[in-house]
Amino acid sequence: MKVGLTRIAHARSGDKGDTANVGLIALRDEFYPLLVREVTSARVKEHFRGICQGEVERFELPNLGALNFLLHQSLGGGGTLSLMTDAQGKTFSTALLRMQIDIDDEEALRLGLTAEN
C-alpha cells in the first residue's frame, strides 16, 4: 500500500549557498528503517525533478532516527543572488514530505499503518 511520508516522518530544511539541506526524522523509532530503505538519494533526486539541478547526497543518523539530504544546485544561486520566494530552502522539508512510499501490507500492519481513507 502507499503511505505518505507525512505519516511516518517530520522534517526541517535550510540552506548553505545554492544547496538545500533536508533533515527527515522518523516519527517513531521503528519507522527509521523504512526511511533508510525507501527514501534513497535517487528517489529524492527524482522527487525534486525540475527543482534540484545537481546531485543529491544522503547521510544517515540512526542515533536520531534521521536522514540528512543535501540537494545541490536547488536555490536559484542561493543566498541573496536567488530570486526565489524560498531562497533559503525552508519549505523543501514539506516538499519532501509529499513523497509517497510503497509498503507491503504485512509490514504496514506490523508498524500500525492502516490504509489512508
Add this chain to the structure above:
Amino acid sequence: MLTGMKDRVRIAAGQGFWGDLPEAPVRQVEGGAIDYLMLDYLAEVTMSIMQKQKARDAKAGYARDFVTLMKEILPTCMERDVKVVANAGGVNVRGCAVAVAEVAYELGLMGKLKIGIVSGDDILDRLDDFLARGIELRNMDTGEALHTVRDRIQSANAYLGAAPIVEALSKGVQVVITGRATDTGLTLAPLIHEFGWAVDDWDKLAAGTIAGHIIECGAQCSGGNCQYDWQSIPDLANVGFPIAEASADSTFVITKHENTGGRVNLPSVKEQLVYEMGDPHEYITPDCVADFTTIQLTEDGPDRVRVSGIKGRPATDSLKVSISYSAGYKAVGTLVYSWPDAYRKAEAADKILRARLQRMGLSFDQILTEYVGANATHGPLAGEPSPDLAEVQLRVGVRGNDRAAIEKFTKEIAPLILTGPPGVTGFAGGRPKVEEVVAYWPALIPKSEITASVKFLNV
C-alpha cells in the same frame, strides 16, 4: 573539580538572528536563573551592511540593537551576575564597546563594569597581502578565484572560535563583544571557561559546540517552526527561548524558563539538530570537529531534553572566511489575480510583461516568475493549479548588473493593471524597489594567518 568551580552552567540564547524578538533576551534574563546570555547578531551578509554604515560614520558598523538592549538589561545582568556574550561588534567592535560603556555611565554603573573586546577577524585590509603571498581564498563552493570579484568586495572576516572569548572571560569581564565569531563559539566559550576544559579535549569541545548549535537559532529548538504536532504546541505568543544547562562532564540539558510557551521535546530538538546540516560526521568549527552521529537524546522531564554521548575530533588548521561582494541589482514585482481562472490570468500577465521587456531590449542575468498560492514553494510537486483558486499572486523577479535595466523593469509592473488581464489588485505598495545584491563568498584561510585580539574597557 577545582574549588569554586560551578558544577552546572546555564546559558540562555536571546536572539536567533539580527532582528529576532526584541523582548526575548529581556525575558531570558528576568524569567529565571541563568549564568550567561548568548546573543547572535551576525548573518552572512550582515557584515557588508555594517561596513557601509562604518564608511558613512566611523563610529557606526555594529548592531545598535545590542546597545539599546544593554540599556534595558545591564543593571539586572550585573545584579544577578549574568554575563553577556554577543557577536554584536560587527566591523567596529571597539565602537560597540564604547557605546555600551556610555550606556553604563548613564545607568550609574561607573567602576563596576568590565567589557571584553574580541577582534582580529576583520581581514578586509589584508586581502591583497594574502593574494600576493599565494593565499588564494578560492570560493569553497565553486572553486572560483577571488580576483574575479576582488574590486567589488565589501567585507571580509575570518570566523573566530571560542579561544579569545575564553581569554576575555578569564579576566573577569561582565560583557564580551566580538566581531565575526562563530555562533557555536559564543556558547562553547563560557563552558570552557567555567569548567576548565582542555583545548584538546575534543569530545567536550564537540559537546559544547553542539549545545551552541541547538540554541543558536533561538526558539527554533523550543517550539518555533516545529513541524512535529505543531498545532498542539502551547502559547507560542509567550514562547520560551532555549537554555543549555551544561554539566562539567559535558552532558547538557536543553530547556526553557518555567511559565513560558513553546515546547522542548525530542522532536523539537531533533528538528534543530538537522537544521542547515552538511555531513553529520564532521561539523567543522574553529574549535573542533563534532560528530552529530554520536549524539544521544533522552527526555528528562517536561520541556527538558538531555544530550550526551557526543564525540569530537581535532580541529582543522583552517578558519572559514566570509567575504561579501557587490553582485549587481535586483527587483521583485508582484500583483494579485482573483477567481475565476486566477492562475491563468497571472500566467497571461507574465507573458505580456515578458513580451514588453523583450521589446524594450532589456536583458537580465536572471528572470524568475512564481505563482504564489499555486506553486511558489513546492514547484511542480504542487501539481496542476486548480481553476478554482481564490487568488494567485504573480511574482516576477529580475537580477543583473545594469541598474538602469532593473529600474525600467520596476516601471512595467503597475501598468499591467490597466493593460492586462482582469480581476487584478495588490499594487498598493507602489513600484518595486531596486536593491543592491551583496553576495557571499565562503573561503578558507590557514589559522596561522589570523591572530585574535582581546582588549578590555573598564567603565
